[in-house]
Amino acid sequence: MFRVVIPARYGSARLPGKVLLTIAGKPMIQWVYERARASRAREVLIATDDLLIVSAAHSFGAQAIMTAPTHRSGTDRIAEVARLQRWADPDIIVNVQGDEPLIPAALIDQVGAMLESNPGAQIATLATPIRSISEFMDPNAVKVVTDGEGRALYFSRAPIPWDRDGAAAGVVSQKSFSGARRHVGIYGYRVGGLLRLAALQPSPLEQQEKLEQLRALENGLEIRVADSVAPPGPDVNTAADLEQVSALLRR
Numbered sequence: 001m002f003r004v005v006i007p008a009r010y011g012s013a014r015l016p017g018k019v020l021l022t023i024a025g026k027p028m029i030q031w032v033y034e035r036a037r038a039s040r041a042r043e044v045l046i047a048t049d050d051l052l053i054v055s056a057a058h059s060f061g062a063q064a065i066m067t068a069p070t071h072r073s074g075t076d077r078i079a080e081v082a083r084l085q086r087w088a089d090p091d092i093i094v095n096v097q098g099d100e101p102l103i104p105a106a107l108i109d110q111v112g113a114m115l116e117s118n119p120g121a122q123i124a125t126l127a128t129p130i131r132s133i134s135e136f137m138d139p140n141a142v143k144v145v146t147d148g149e150g151r152a153l154y155f156s157r158a159p160i161p162w163d164r165d166g167a168a169a170g171v172v173s174q175k176s177f178s179g180a181r182r183h184v185g186i187y188g189y190r191v192g193g194l195l196r197l198a199a200l201q202p203s204p205l206e207q208q209e210k211l212e213q214l215r216a217l218e219n220g221l222e223i224r225v226a227d228s229v230a231p232p233g234p235d236v237n238t239a240a241d242l243e244q245v246s247a248l249l250r251r
Helices: 028-037 051-059 074-085 105-117 133-137 191-199 204-209 213-218 239-250
Strands: 003-008 043-048 063-066 092-095 123-129 143-146 152-156 181-190 223-227
Touching (some): 003 074, 074 092, 074 181, 092 105, 092 191, 105 123, 123 143, 152 213, 152 223, 181 191, 181 223, 204 213
Parallel strands (some): 043 063, 123 223
Antiparallel strands (some): 143 152
16 A cells, blocks of 8 residues: 655745645645545645645645755655654655646556555656657657666656657657657655655756656666556646646536
8 A cells, every 4th residue: 555645835936826726616735635535545645835735734634744845846845754754665655746636546546556566666657658749849748768667767858769760851850759658747656765865966867857757767766667547637837727727627
């Protein structure tokens, strides 16, 4: 069995306080919490840096834990919770972001099950096939390549794997994206691997690509990747995203 921790900070550069914004009559964080509760997780906690979020969580019956306001990432926030709760190294935590009110419970279960069935892995995450050349070339769409056993080889904002023969006239002529997969940002961690990752300094590739998962690969942590069993649903980063998700939930 696994636990879910939802990291939810109040500050957001593009949409301040977004986890408390109302969607179809509920704060966003409540939608996320209910999705997590619909999974087979034995426990769901909200990890935050703000008393307003604690108060909102208590209003709908969730347990919330105050964490330091200085964390650079949700990973660091979850690591603090793991230390505070004294969870054992083999225990499994699934990180469900606080801005994903449409995350399917099936994906949460899938990530937890991946670590349960792969005892050598420290991290698990998901991917989905890339559907267009524009998505393949988009640096905001993080790509992932794996070995034959589903172990991550690399994550990149660059278009990988690159079909050399598909771009005879240079980068702009590329028409092929066969086999390319987009990373889906949900993670499962074994507590021991999570604490090790959080204790490491940002790595060179991580700093270059601005992708935290590269720190794990550069330091020898095994990341398992599988194709998601359901579409991940949009997250909320902007006011336009909020309106899109609101319309979907109202329907």
